[in-house]
Amino acid sequence: MKNTTLLRLTGAGLLLLAGGLAYADPCKLALESNDQMQFSVHELVVPNECGEVEVTLRHSGKMSARAMGHDWVLAKDSDVSAIVNAGLAAGPAHGYLPEHDKRIIAATPIVGGGESATVKFATSLLQAGSRYVFFCTSPGHATVMRGKFLLGVTHVAQAGNSN
Ligand SMILES: [Cu+2]
16 A cells, blocks of 8 residues: 555655656756846755766747847866857857857857757866856846856855955
8 A cells, every 4th residue: 555655755755856857867957047147056065976068058038039149167276257248249149158168168158048058078178176167158147147156065166265
């Protein structure tokens, strides 16, 4: 009797997972963005065991990519301003991203309302002790659309001195 109930619960859980985001794999992350120029999270944490990370950015809003497009870009904290400026120079034709820029660890294309994009990258690109930030390169967005990207335990964030 008890076993049957458990099995049913497990089945329902699997169905929910299959229909929703892939929470089962900690190396696959998902976040949302919206018409209010926001990411749904300010911090993403990936376990050390992940050799490869997959990030999916969804735009849950209704506005077009031209009016309120967002991308998800990962880089060292210290490289963010330079990348944002280079992105502005690259312009909308290049999705506000400089081409072949080695400072960019990972980047999705820009998405508009109702769209989503996924990017995969190897965690071997991340150096221990460096601080990483994810942000959006649409003009003016990076000041508010940014968050911490942490590999492993959260106190990695405090490893560097305050900046
Ligand atoms: Cu944005």
